[in-house]
Amino acid sequence: MRLDQYPLAPESGERSSTGGATAVAHPNIALVKYWGKRDDELILPVADSLSMTLDVFSTTTTVRLDSEAPVDRVTLNGAPAAEEPYRRVAAFLDLVRGRAGRIERAVVDTRNTVPTGAGLASSASGFAALAVAAADAYDLPLDATGLSRLARRGSGSASRSIFGGFAVWHAGQGTGVEGDLSSYAEPVAVGDLDAALVIAIVDAGPKAVSSRVAMRRTVDTSPLYRPWVESSRADLTEMRAALLRGDLAAVGEIAERNALGMHATMLGARPAVRYMSPATLVVLDAVHQLRREGVAAYATMDAGPNVKVLCDGADAPRVARALRSGASRTYIARRGPGAGLRAGDGLPAGDGL
Ligand code: PMV
Numbered sequence: 001m002r003l004d005q006y007p008l009a010p011e012s013g014e015r016s017s018t019g020g021a022t023a024v025a026h027p028n029i030a031l032v033k034y035w036g037k038r039d040d041e042l043i044l045p046v047a048d049s050l051s052m053t054l055d056v057f058s059t060t061t062t063v064r065l066d067s068e069a070p071v072d073r074v075t076l077n078g079a080p081a082a083e084e085p086y087r088r089v090a091a092f093l094d095l096v097r098g099r100a101g102r103i104e105r106a107v108v109d110t111r112n113t114v115p116t117g118a119g120l121a122s123s124a125s126g127f128a129a130l131a132v133a134a135a136d137a138y139d140l141p142l143d144a145t146g147l148s149r150l151a152r153r154g155s156g157s158a159s160r161s162i163f164g165g166f167a168v169w170h171a172g173q174g175t176g177v178e179g180d181l182s183s184y185a186e187p188v189a190v191g192d193l194d195a196a197l198v199i200a201i202v203d204a205g206p207k208a209v210s211s212r213v214a215m216r217r218t219v220d221t222s223p224l225y226r227p228w229v230e231s232s233r234a235d236l237t238e239m240r241a242a243l244l245r246g247d248l249a250a251v252g253e254i255a256e257r258n259a260l261g262m263h264a265t266m267l268g269a270r271p272a273v274r275y276m277s278p279a280t281l282v283v284l285d286a287v288h289q290l291r292r293e294g295v296a297a298y299a300t301m302d303a304g305p306n307v308k309v310l311c312d313g314a315d316a317p318r319v320a321r322a323l324r325s326g327a328s329r330t331y332i333a334r335r336g337p338g339a340g341l342r343a344g345d346g347l348p349a350g351d352g353l
Contacts (some may be wrong), residue, residue, distance in 0.1 A: 008123045012236045020064030020107075021136035025128035025339035027114055028053040029197055029300060029308050031255035032236045034169060036229065037218040043156045044179045047229050048236050050168045050188060051160045052195060055336030057114030059125035063137040069105040076110050084327040092127065092154045093134060100138040108134075121209075127154025128161035128339040136341055145311035147339070148184040164338035166209070166243060191246030194313040196334050198297075200327035203305045211303035214266055214273040224268035228261045230240045252298025252310045259300040263271070279303040282326030290322050295324075 024300055034049035050102060066073075072090045081089065092223040093106055108130070114122045131151035135142050142150060144162060152159035152169075157319040160167040163185055172182030235258045242250035280301065287309055290297040297311040297319050307327070311319045320330040 001085060017346045019137075020062055022060065022062040022338060022342040023129045023132035023136070024058050024060050024342050025125040025132065025158075025161050026054050026056070026058050026164075026336040027125040028157065028167065029155065029333075030302070031300065032232060032258050033302075034156050034310040035232075035262045035265065036215055036225065037156070037176050038171075039179060040216070041182075042175070042348050044175065044183050045156055045169065045171045047232050048168060048171050049157075049160070050164050050166065050236055050239055052197065053106070053161055053164050053336045053338065054197065056199075056331055056333045057112070057122070057125065058112060058336075059109065059112050059114070059127070059129045060342070061110045061124065061133045062343040063105040063130070063133040063136055064107045065102075066107055067104045069107070072104045072108065074108045074110070077112060081110075084310045088154065092130060095153055096134045096138050096140060096150070098349050100140040102138050103134040103298040105139075106134070106137065108258075111180050118256075123155035124161045125339075127151050127158035128153060128261060128282065131158065131162070132339045132341060135185075144338075145184045145186070148186070151178065151339075152183060159183075159222040161341050163187050165335045166190050168240070186241060188240060190243045193243065193246040193248060193251070194252070195248060196311055196313040196316040196319075196332055198309040198316055198323060199310060199317070199333060200283045200307045200323040201329040201331075202283060202307065202327050204328075207275065207304050209273050209275075209303075211216035214269070214275075217271075217273060218269045220266050223266045224265045228265045231261060232258055234289065239289065248295045248310070248312055249298075252296060253298045255310055256298040261303075263301060275304050276301065279326045280307055283307040283309075283323050286322050286325050290319060295319065295322075314323065 015026050028051035030049050031053040032050040034045050037047040038044050038046050112122050128151045148159045150160040159169050166188040167185045168188050169185040201335045235254050239254045287297050287299045295311050299306050316332045
């Protein structure tokens with residue numbers, strides 16, 4: 001047994017010479033899903049979730065303070081951010097400023113290498129990178145737990161991207177300060193496991209319903225939601241045991257049933273939310289076919305039509321080829337690092353990157 005090979009989280013307080021800070025973070029894919037909040041304001045989830053951080057699709061975010069600026073400025077992939085992402089980033093910076101006792105506005109530049117809005121969790125890498133960069137720029141000294149709690153306020157799944165490898169996000173207990181303090185992610189112990197996730201892109205366009213809206217509607221209206229939460233709690237316990245054993249087939253089986261169950265809760269919402277497209281089902285059929293051929297491959301899907309297939313690293317090229325029946329593009333991802341500061345002009349600051 002060992003803690004995962006990437007338990008690293010950023011060193012807070014390391015300053016760049018420009019007076020700002022640049023951080024890099026990677027997306028994570030949940031194997032036991034976060035779906036539903038008990039507190040929308042503090043982003044406190046109903047249940048624990050567990051994910052693998054990827055080594056692809058990084059987000060790099062620079063935060064510089066500008067004491068003259070009347071408002072924050074935010075660019076996303078070189079263009080001014082649209083209203084909704086701007087509002088979320090500015091609200092997040094208000095939170096950081098409030099905690100740091102600072103008032104300066106910020107210039108934020110974010111570059112994503114993931115197709116934004118395609119259900120590939122760019123919000124997780126985005127808010128993890130923003131949390132690390134903003135905490136540093138505003139001189140807010142936070143340890144990894146503190147950064148995870150902070151990232152959570154931007155986007156729940158971002159709490160897990162602070163850590164590399166496998167991470168569990170504890171739902172925590174209660175509401176208000178008690179809930180806020182007890183809800184954060186941490187690394188998970190894993191056995192000998194060469195896990196890969198093959199990402200099958202079936203549609204890289206923005207999604208019709210945001211995960212935020214879909215989650216709220218599911219919690220409020222789906223009769224399938226509570227039973228799924230119960231089974232998801234059991235899935236999490238079994239998942240941790242399967243990871244410790246390094247039992248890829250068990251990890252995959254639990255992940256697949258947990259994701260399909262989550263999508264069932266959405267189909268049960270009123271009105272229903274359906275992220276799966278015909279191409280999604282073609283990819284799911286290809287995964288079943290692979291299993292019939294003896295390849296341990298298991299599917300998971302998030303708030304979008306794309307499919308991520310868990311398999312052994314050695315099988316990943318074959319799995320990727322098989323998924324091309326329904327996917328326009330495939331990527332092979334492995335365990336990636338936790339979020340971290342980048343020093344000066346673009347060189348990684350340490351092991352965390
Ligand atoms: O953090 P959000 O609001 O983007 O929620 C994402 C939730 C899922 O990706 C669907 C599941 C998960 O646990 O990441």
